[in-house]
Amino acid sequence: MVINRVVVGGLANLDRFELELSKFNALVALNNYGKSNVIAAIDFAIDFITASSAKKDGMMAFKPYIPNNIHNDELPFDFEIEFEIGPKKDPKTVVYGFSFDWIKSQTQPGKIIRSEFLKVKMSKSEPKFKTYISREFDKALYLPTASGRCDKAVKIKPGELVINKLLNYDELFYLPVLEAVNQISVLHVNTLDHPDKFFRKVGKDVVKTAYSLEVPTESDVAFFMYSLLELKSPFYEIFSDSIKTLLPALEYFEPIEIDFRSETERKRLNVPVEFPEKIYDVRIKEHNSNQYTSIHRLSSGSQKMFYVLAMAVAAEINKVPLITFEELENSIHPGLLQKLLQILDGILEHTKVMITSHSPYLLQYLGTDQISIGVPNQKGLATFRKIKKTKMKKVAAMAAEVGISMGDLIFDEMIDSAMGESDLLNELCD
Structure with a gap:
């Protein structure tokens, strides 16, 4: 799956945000602007698609995400995604979206799906998208056959998605498309927390009987690294070389498995399921250190680079279409x-x-086409825009004139106009 575009809106201080995805995409803004709300909205929407009816009901009343800005408090939550599946030479292009009303009041309860649609181009040769699902509130239609029209009614509850219900219609020719929508995944990597919990957790609830290259939870990063090594994945060498490039003071590192159960004790066992008494760690040695120690002796920034790289490798192995990082620069030197x-x-x-x-x-x-800037405005809404390519020479000249970088120039302008409009940014941005 390749995600080409996302649209989110009506969550917290978001109005409507649309982004054409390149390989790298950065949302750059001042603190407390709302950039994290974009990632939260994407995660929320994807979770909503796969959630049970009872969980959907609760999500439509989730207080932290309900808009309370006077300029967007009437907006429904809105989500749209465009992606490609199938062979690269001739993929299917899918556009799916839905919106719902947040909980309102006793007289206007809300918590209802307002709209939902699914449009597909089965190949690049098709001149335009064909509608497969069309829904307004409780009136829902779907496409029953390849040669037909989207005109067959399906009974749907106020808090139910058609995309979930049609999964039970085994005869539909576009069942793989329905499954793809229901399996959209985004990997959110939390780089803000202290990394102590990323490695060497004892007493996991899930019993592991084999090594795995599935995307790990935060506490299973060392287990994932050890699995890379034990399963002889070619990505282990890539991971190792990357760590050595980023942390040249590190002389040696190796993921290790610590088994608390003796060989004699294991031979005596005769049970259907053995509960392994193992923990996983990363053994390291810095150039000027007189002994080998645990990864926990490294700085939090160094540990985070292990974590970030491990999760990136896991995303690539499992072909996760999108990985998100909040404030990736946190605890990391700008050069690194x-x-x-x-x-x-x-x-x-x-x-x-x-x-x-x-x-x-x-x-x-990064290139200007990869960066969306949080432009200050009097409404207090998170509004992201891109710098016009035709204005880059002007930005560079202005920065050189005052002896600062282009990034510092843009941020200084953001700070100076934090509670209002910026004529300069309005001129520079699309």
């Missing part, structure tokens, strides 16, 4: 951030990246 972005670019072929950041350096490391 540039190297990290270059390494991610080399690792990821099937996975696109979305980053939120308040670092001006990203404006130097």
Whole structure:
């Protein structure tokens, strides 16, 4: 699956945000602007698609996400995604979207699906999209046959999605498309928390009987790294070389498995399921260290680079279409951030990246077509725009005139006009 475009709106301080996805996508803004709400909205929408009816009901009343800005508090939640599936030479292009009303009041209860649609081009040769699902509130229609029209009614509940219900219609010729929508995945990598919990967790609830290259949970990163090594994945060498590039002071590292059960004890066991008493860690040695220690002796920034790279490798192995990082620069030196972005670019072929950041350096490391800037406005809404390519020479000249970088120039303008409009940014941005 290749995700080409996403649209989200009507969540927290988001109005409507549309983004054509390139390989790298950065949302750059001041603190507390709302850039994290974009990622939250995407995660929320995808979770909503696969949620049970009872969970959907609760999600439509989730207080932290309900808009409470006077300029968007009447808006429904809105989501749209465009992606491709199938062979690269002639993929199917799918556009799916839905909207719902948040909980309202006793007289106007809300919590109802307002609209839903599915449009598909089965091949590049098709001149336009064909509608497969069309829905307004409780009136839902779907396409029954390849030669027919989207005119067959399906009974649907106010909090139910047609895309879920049609999965039970085994005879539909576009069942693989329905399954693809229901299996959309985005990997959110939490780079804001302290990394202590990323490695060496004891007493997991899930029993592991074999090594696995599935996308790990935060606490299973060391297990995933050890699995890369044990299963002789070619990505282990890529991972190892990347770590050595980013952390040159590291002389040695190796993921390890620690088994608390003796060989004699294991031979005595005669049970249907053995509960392994194993933990996983990463053994490291820095050049000036006199002994080998655990990864926990490294700085939090160094540990996060292990974590970020491991999750990127897991995303690529599992062909996750989109991976998101909040404030990737957190605890990472600006020079290393540039190297990290270059390494991610080399690792990821099937996975696109979305980053939120308040670092001006990203404006130097990525192209203007990859960066969306949070433009200040009096409404207090999160509004992202891109710098016009035709204005880049002007930005560079203005920055050179005052002896600062282009990123610092843009951020200074954001700060100066944080609570109002910026004539300069309005001129520079689309």
